[in-house]
Amino acid sequence: MTTSSSLDDTGAASSFDALWNALLPVGRDPSTGGYHRLAYSDADLECRDWFTSAATDRGLDVETDRNGNLWAWWTKPSGTRTDRDALIVGSHLDSVHDGGAFDGPLGVVSALAAVDVLRARGRTPQRPVAVAAFADEEGARFGVACAGSRLLTGTLDADRARSLRDASGTTLAHAMTAAGYDPDRLGRDDERLARIGAMVELHIEQGRGLVDLDAPVGLASGIWPHGRHRFTYSGQANHAGTTPMTDRHDPVQAFAQTATAVDAIARSRQARATFGRVEVHPNSTNAVPSRVSAWLDARARNDATLTAVVDAARDAAAGHARDTGTTVDVTTESTSPVVSFDPRLRARLTDALGAATDGRTPVIATAAGHDAGILATAGVPTAMLFVRNPTGVSHAPAEHAARDDCLAGVAAFARAIEHLACAPG
C-alpha cells in the first residue's frame, strides 16, 4: 500500500508538472506576471492547441462541440439514445485581463493528471468519461461569463452570442470564424447535454475559506446568485475650462456618486458589488464627458438579497443622475440564479475523498460563477472541488496555490473519478 501510494504520488506529480509547465508560458505578460488568455485570442487558441495535444498524446478522443467547448473522451458514449451517463470532469482555459495562472487551467490540468493516475493504477471507466475545457468562461472579452456552457444549455441565445462585441468592436461570430470555428452552429445542444450524467469541476478557491479551515481541498455547497448590469450615464460634452460647474451635465460625477453609494449598499447587506469596468467617452482631459458606461458586478448569498442590492443600486444611480443633470440607463447583461450543487453527488464524493483528504472534506460556498453552476442549473447533477488559495487573491497575477495543494487536488480528483466511474479496484 505504501509503495503503491508512493508510486501513484510520484506519477501524479510528474504528470501534473509536465502538463502545468507546458501551459505556463502561454499568454503570460512578463511585466505583471499575469495572463491574457481572452476567449479566441491567440493565447486562448494556443491553450486549446495545448489541450488537444495533451489529450491526443494520452490517446483521448478530442472533439470540439458546436459551442467551442473541448471534450477529450477517455471512454466515449456508445451513441445510443440510452447512453446518457457520461461523467464530465475539467474546467476552462481562458482568463480575465491580467488574470492568474490557476483560475481554470488548474481544473483542466488536474483532470488530465487524474486520468494518468487512474490509468497507472490500472483503472478502467465503466461509464463514458470526458475531460472538458469549456469555452469563454470568464466573459472578459465579450461580456457574458460562462458563454460556452450557457450556449450548450440554451441559457445564452445563439443570435445574441454571435453579436456580442469585444472592446475593439469584433463580434464573437467574427472571432470564432477567424479562429477556424463555425459560429452558425452555436446553440443549445440537447443531444450532447442529454448524455451528461454528472459533472465534477475542480477550481482554485477564490477566497480564504480553506485557509481558515486548514484544509488543502474542499467541496462546494453552492454558488451565490449574481448579475452583471451596465449603467450608462448620458450628460453633455463640453469644454473643461469654460463650462461653469453649475452649467455642467457631467456623467463622471453621476457615476462617482453612484459608485460610492453602491459600495455602502453592498457592505450593509454583506453582499458584493464591484464597478471593475468603466468607459468614459470621449475620454479627453479637457472635455466634460458626454457618456460614462460602468458595469456593476453584484452578488449575494441569496436571490432576495441580490435583488435588493441591485434595486438599491438602480435607485441610487437614478437619484445621482438627477442631481447631476444627467440621465442613466441600466441594462442587465447576465444573471445567474443561486446554485445548489447536487447533495447526493456531494455525499458520494465526501465518502470517496475520505482518505485523500485525511478524513476532512470541508464544504464551502462560493460567490464566483462557474460552468459547473450553469450545468447544475440545467439539471445536471454537479459537484465542485476547490483547492486552497493562501491569499484568497484571484483574477490577478498574485493568484496562487501551493504545488502540494495542487497535487492533493489531483489525488482528490482521481478518487472522485474512480469512485464515480471506475469499477472497484
Place this chain on the structure above:
Amino acid sequence: MTTSSSLDDTGAASSFDALWNALLPVGRDPSTGGYHRLAYSDADLECRDWFTSAATDRGLDVETDRNGNLWAWWTKPSGTRTDRDALIVGSHLDSVHDGGAFDGPLGVVSALAAVDVLRARGRTPQRPVAVAAFADEEGARFGVACAGSRLLTGTLDADRARSLRDASGTTLAHAMTAAGYDPDRLGRDDERLARIGAMVELHIEQGRGLVDLDAPVGLASGIWPHGRHRFTYSGQANHAGTTPMTDRHDPVQAFAQTATAVDAIARSRQARATFGRVEVHPNSTNAVPSRVSAWLDARARNDATLTAVVDAARDAAAGHARDTGTTVDVTTESTSPVVSFDPRLRARLTDALGAATDGRTPVIATAAGHDAGILATAGVPTAMLFVRNPTGVSHAPAEHAARDDCLAGVAAFARAIEHLACAPG
C-alpha cells in the same frame, strides 16, 4: 462706401464659405457629427494638406517649422536680424476626441479669408504677415496642450515631447516620423520666435459671454491659469465575487470619492475642475481593479485660487486613498500661468474694430488655453478675438457659431490685420 462694403462683404462670404466647406468633411464622425482630428492622425494630416493647398492657391509661401507648426507668409521677413516685426494671425486645426468644427479651424479659415478681403481692397502689408496653424493645440492625443507653441517657445522640453505617448502607446516622435516630419528637429526656435512682433488669434468663444453682451465679436482680456494633473490610484486586483468588501483595496472607490470631493472644492472657489479622462486597469467586469488613472483639469481666475484647488484635490485624494486601502500618486503633466494679453495691442484693436463691431467691442476673460497664451507668456505682444457661441458648448459636436457671426469675425480680423500691418488706405 456702401457699394465697397457690400462688395467686400460678398467677397468675404464667398471666400469664407469656400474655405470652410472644403475643410468641413475632414475627420467628421457621421454618427455624432463630431470631429476626430487628433494631432498627426490621418484627419489632422488631411487638414494640414488643406491648409497648404489653400495657402498655395493664394500665392502664400508655406513652411513647416521645426515643431510642426505651419506658416503661410503673405509677406515674408527679409531674413535680416533686424526684421523682427512679423504679425502672426491664425489658430490651430487639430481637435479633441469628438470635438466641434469651430475650435481652431475658425481662426485659420478666418485669417485666410481676411487676407482675401484685404487683397480685394488692394491693401499691402508693410510688415511681414503670416497665417499660422499651430500643431497639436488640444493635446487630446499626447496629453500636453499647445504642444506646438510650447515647443517653439521652449516651455515644453523636446526630449519629453518626443517620448509622449498616445492611448495606444505610440510616441509623438513615432507619429511625427510616420507623418513625414523629423522629430529630431523639435525644440525651442529662438530665431523664429525673435521675428514675431505680434500675434492675433481668432477663436470661437467657449462660453456665453458674448451672448450675454449681445455682441458677435469680442476681445480677450486674459486666460485663467490652468493645469493638468494625473491621479494614479493603486490597489489590489482581485475577484469581484469572492473578495469581501472589507478585504478590498479598490482604486475605483478611491477615485469616485475624490471626484465627488473635487467637484465640491471647485464649486466652493468658483473654479473649474474636471476628470474628463479615466482609465481603469485591467477593466474587467468581474475583477476588482488594480489601478485607476484619472486626469484632473483644473482652472481658476488667478494663480492663488488654482493652487488652493489643486492642493485641496491632492489632500482629498490622499485621504480617500487611505480610507480605501489604496495609494495615490499625483503627477503634474502641464501648467499654464495666468495670461494677460498685451493692453496696448488690445487698445489698438479696440480702435481698429470700432466700425466692424458697431462701436461695441466687449473685452472678456476665458478659462480656455490657447497658443496665443503660450506666446504671450513668452513675451510676444498678443491679442485674441472671440466669435459668439450661442450655446457656449465647445469640445463637443454641438459647438456652433452662426455664419453671420463668423463673417463678422472675418471682418474684424481683416480690420485688425489692416490696422496692424497695412498702410492706411
